[in-house]
Amino acid sequence: MRTRPLKVALLGCGVVGSEVARIMTTHADDLTARIGAPVELAGVAVRRPDRVREGIDPALITTDATALVKRGDIDVVVEVIGGIEPARSLITTAFEHGASVVSANKALLAQDGAALHAAAGEHGKDLYYEAAVAGAIPLIRPLRESLAGDKINRVMGIVNGTTNFILDKMDSTGAGYQEALDEATALGYAEADPTADVEGFDAAAKAAILAGIAFHTRVRLDDVYREGMTEVTAADFASAKEMGCTIKLLAICERAADGASVTARVHPAMIPLSHPLASVRGAYNAVFVESDAAGQLMFYGPGAGGAPTASAVLGDLVAVCRNRIGGATGPGESAYAALPVSPMGDVVTRYHISLDVADKPGVLAQVATVFAEHGVSIDTVRQQGKDGEASLVVVTHRASDAALTGTVEALRKLDTVRGVASIMRVEGE
């Protein structure tokens, strides 16, 4: 065993960083044995240097993150600051000064992954980021390495714990969105500004990362269709129940049936209660992967939290340290397939549509004609009268999103259609 310790610069010491530091200290002997050399915390960059940070030598604390990554003796930079800048510049500077990087930064990876991978490659360094998607759940490594000999056709997952907590509450208690969000906030599952979670931005970043890895294709954040879950209602859950379904906010990355293109999207969807993702409770995450040879796999666990995320960061840290000792690097970006990313209109799935209609004869025929004209085939229709008004619930067969959008536009123009109460995709069948 070599004895010169590997030096680690920790950028950020918040929810995740403080746990990384804690585990590096408490599990130091195990890490040494597993890596083959000791790892040493060489510096900790923060914004507020005067905060008390338990278990961390105050001499290590600095506000000058740039100077830390430029020191030249740093083996691995662990970036757990978050956001685009200064994280991006710090990572690039780290590569330039000889360090490898472990990051948990999904926003940055989704936006600038290609450039960061290129910088890592140019300097012969590693860029690992298991913690960026689904927290503690080993997912990047299984997709990138375990399934490297297989052909992945679909990755469908619950990758945001906040929204899963809210939807699970709505499902189990009949609560509305706002009430469930308030509870999530009170319990610390939602941030004061929950936009990134509930509008699907966080999940979209993860979808871009997952699609890129699964399909060996660059998928930019802009390529990901995104719809939040703020408009899901208690009535939608009631409709889902009638169909033997529940509602989840899903990140779905798919290869088209002809294999020639891919799509990535985030939106709420109904999934059958029998689907393994349906029983993912609370703030847990789970990702379902379908491939040619392996078939259906699922990975389940805590998608966030300081210690779980630190577990993923440390797994990467051990790998990167081993690579450095062995003089090797792990797998870099794999984008050779360079498949086109199709727009949402090309996505083919099923739909559950609730219409408020006039309660008079001939409405169903009119509505059915509109569906037929747009090539959207109807699976089931249920008509319910209520005080002169009626509702019509239509579940379609598989159709393209473009065809469905055209159908809905035309439906809105019908006199007899008072409103489109909800449109929900049906997945996982």
Place this chain on the structure above:
Amino acid sequence: MRTRPLKVALLGCGVVGSEVARIMTTHADDLTARIGAPVELAGVAVRRPDRVREGIDPALITTDATALVKRGDIDVVVEVIGGIEPARSLITTAFEHGASVVSANKALLAQDGAALHAAAGEHGKDLYYEAAVAGAIPLIRPLRESLAGDKINRVMGIVNGTTNFILDKMDSTGAGYQEALDEATALGYAEADPTADVEGFDAAAKAAILAGIAFHTRVRLDDVYREGMTEVTAADFASAKEMGCTIKLLAICERAADGASVTARVHPAMIPLSHPLASVRGAYNAVFVESDAAGQLMFYGPGAGGAPTASAVLGDLVAVCRNRIGGATGPGESAYAALPVSPMGDVVTRYHISLDVADKPGVLAQVATVFAEHGVSIDTVRQQGKDGEASLVVVTHRASDAALTGTVEALRKLDTVRGVASIMRVEGE
């Protein structure tokens, strides 16, 4: 990209091997892109050379596996023959002649893993075996790499598809063991001689491998307590249902509460219906992992079958090829913790015991006294009379297996206890 192809020797071309060969051919371009060099099938060793093997150049077929691995130009040997010999000698010879090895052979790895790892290390070669445990499910790599910075406390899994299929049938149809086994055989889920599966030998081999990796400790096959599932009855399932449980054949690897020792065992057990493992249906496998930082993770998927197992083999093949090109090796055996493996008597869990007793006053008091004398604390007792006979169902609090065994021995000596109808461990609470 280098252009000299990496040469692969395939040992065995049966259920798994034929799929490995097929995917190597159909996915050749993808494999080349992912590895960074083409991979070429250099030879295929079988027992019966004259069988028609679709898609395989007959010139590659040989019955002389030893000569194939001794050729000297082989980069990777894929061993999918199975069994101890000649697989063991072939793998050792492969290392001696400069090849790395990918194997799916759980029996061999469980029995001789340490020696094979030593041989690999001595020659600076890789030994990968993701397919040996839970087929397609990425498990070895996540445990060995993703969780390398964490402390795993328990690995509990359904790692045998045949027995899960049988138990699931018994649960859902009320069938007895023999009837469910017959169906599994008819459907090809059970082999003509199902002993290795139903007596838990297969699961025990996997438990030894998993415990070794999870605890960084050598765990021999003999260290694994093993109890098959042939004695599970429809009555046991009825009892389980009353407790809100089902019955699964579980492989359980645990770190003792004080962290100073580990245990590994395979036996049928009741688990609550709310536990994620309870809903693993049919021949699927799933493994639940508990660690200090990550918390609870689950990995789910097909545990066997030609294509799924080949997916795992090919993931390893890609990794080993990348390592060769990079002049590196992956993580070898990690047994530095060298924790003692405790006997079954030290395992602490809960128990469900059904007793046939005389239907007269004072029996319950007598029975309760025996439990108390052995330090086994009772959680609930249910008494049921039936025609002069009565049954007593006792569910205990956590107690050591040794204490429970002592209790049962003493109960058998009571005049009023006619028989011990069943003893079942209760896990996952």
